Amino acid sequence: MPTNHRLLLATRPTGIPGPENFAADAKPARPPAAGEALLETVYLSVDPAMRSWMSESAAYRQRISPGEVMLGGGIARVLESRAEDFVPGDLVQARLGWQTHPTIPGRYLQKLDLTLGTVEDWIGPLGLSAVTAYFGLRDIGGLRPNDRVLVSAAAGGVGQIAVQIARIEGCRVVGIAGGAEKCAFVASELGADAAIDYKAEKNLSSAIARACPDGIDLYFDNVGGSTLDAALEHLRLNARVVLCGRISQTHAAEPYGVRNLGRLSAARGRMQGFLVFNYHERYDEARNWLAARLRDGSLRQRLHVLDGLEQAPVALGMLFRGENTGKLVIRLTSETGSG
Numbered sequence: 001m002p003t004n005h006r007l008l009l010a011t012r013p014t015g016i017p018g019p020e021n022f023a024a025d026a027k028p029a030r031p032p033a034a035g036e037a038l039l040e041t042v043y044l045s046v047d048p049a050m051r052s053w054m055s056e057s058a059a060y061r062q063r064i065s066p067g068e069v070m071l072g073g074g075i076a077r078v079l080e081s082r083a084e085d086f087v088p089g090d091l092v093q094a095r096l097g098w099q100t101h102p103t104i105p106g107r108y109l110q111k112l113d114l115t116l117g118t119v120e121d122w123i124g125p126l127g128l129s130a131v132t133a134y135f136g137l138r139d140i141g142g143l144r145p146n147d148r149v150l151v152s153a154a155a156g157g158v159g160q161i162a163v164q165i166a167r168i169e170g171c172r173v174v175g176i177a178g179g180a181e182k183c184a185f186v187a188s189e190l191g192a193d194a195a196i197d198y199k200a201e202k203n204l205s206s207a208i209a210r211a212c213p214d215g216i217d218l219y220f221d222n223v224g225g226s227t228l229d230a231a232l233e234h235l236r237l238n239a240r241v242v243l244c245g246r247i248s249q250t251h252a253a254e255p256y257g258v259r260n261l262g263r264l265s266a267a268r269g270r271m272q273g274f275l276v277f278n279y280h281e282r283y284d285e286a287r288n289w290l291a292a293r294l295r296d297g298s299l300r301q302r303l304h305v306l307d308g309l310e311q312a313p314v315a316l317g318m319l320f321r322g323e324n325t326g327k328l329v330i331r332l333t334s335e336t337g338s339g
């Protein structure tokens with residue numbers, strides 16, 4: 001049996017999580033029982049929501065307790081199978097946890113359809129971040145051609161796909177991101193019409209006014225707080241605000257009190273939150289759409305790859321310090337065999 005290297009939650013973080021909140025252990029992997037498969041993790045996705053799973057008061061999904069394997073989704077290769085429909089070599093996605101060799105019931109595994117894209121596509125532009133952008137913009141935001149769209153955290157996993165979907169659908173798109181390098185990526189690689197470096201702007205609302213001179217029909221909000229407030233000031237008639245995430249508030253000492261809700265009334269606009277998990281039965285629809293745009297070259301995605309399970313605790317903190325460009329993932333092995 002291979003050794004299963006695991007990262008357990010050691011202590012609940014009070015601020016940005018880091019290596020001090022995790023403990024490593026190593027044990028022989030558990031042989032699969034009937035209906036289970038032994039896996040080798042290939043990629044783990046790193047997502048802001050993981051921070052909330054580590055809290056005593058987890059807002060949604062599962063709460064994790066100290067001593068348990070850290071939760072997280074990813075892609076793995078089947079090493080040994082006693083589960084119907086899975087054979088060694090199959091590539092699957094599942095909630096693997098932060099471990100190299102999980103043993104998981106077959107009913108929790110989804111085989112990757114490699115006709116849609118590569119393993120890297122499945123952790124990237126066919127993964128949950130991309131699917132989140134798809135449903136957020138289309139179902140919640142009611143995206144229409146010619147909409148003037150603003151996206152925050154535009155250089156991140158969800159944001160980079162949101163920018164491109166809006167561009168592909170014939171919208172004028174402006175991205176907000178932290179730093180000149182990220183803004184160059186948003187404008188030149190993702191094809192946004194303009195990018196705002198919020199870290200370089202004294203007054204974000206004025207910067208939005210300059211970049212969006214005709215206002216905003218759809219604001220895709222990954223950030224919350226004062227960024228949301230600034231965007232609200234520029235809503236056009238019948239604008240839609242999609243509350244995808246509020247990463248700026250994760251470690252805020254005091255929750256930010258949004259001041260410009262009156263603008264939503266004036267615009268006869270609407271603001272709505274959502275969780276991608278509620279679209280589970282329609283993931284294929286999103287993936288087929290995204291895969292077609294990958295094939296025709298109109299959609300691309302930057303993966304920010306860190307190698308080795310031991311990088312995972314550092315990686316999680318990077319999201320909250322803005323140190324990632326693109327979708328942040330941990331690579332544990334190569335696609336074709338143990339690395």
Ligand SMILES: NC(=O)c1ccc[n+]([C@@H]2O[C@H](COP(=O)([O-])OP(=O)(O)OC[C@H]3O[C@@H](n4cnc5c(N)ncnc54)[C@H](OP(=O)(O)O)[C@@H]3O)[C@@H](O)[C@H]2O)c1
Pocket residue numbers: 046047048049128129132153154155156157158159176177178179182222223243244245246247248249274275276277318319320321322323324325326327328
């Ligand atoms: N609703 C859903 O179902 C769902 C699903 C997935 C993700 N989400 C949400 O979508 C958002 C993006 O997630 P992701 O996985 O794609 O992460 P990401 O955008 O790849 O990484 C997070 C980014 O947020 C920005 N950021 C961090 N702290 C910030 C702060 N205090 N103020 C402003 N910006 C800050 C940083 O970019 P800059 O350097 O540009 O600041 C950072 O790179 C998150 O809010 C997440 O919770 C929601």
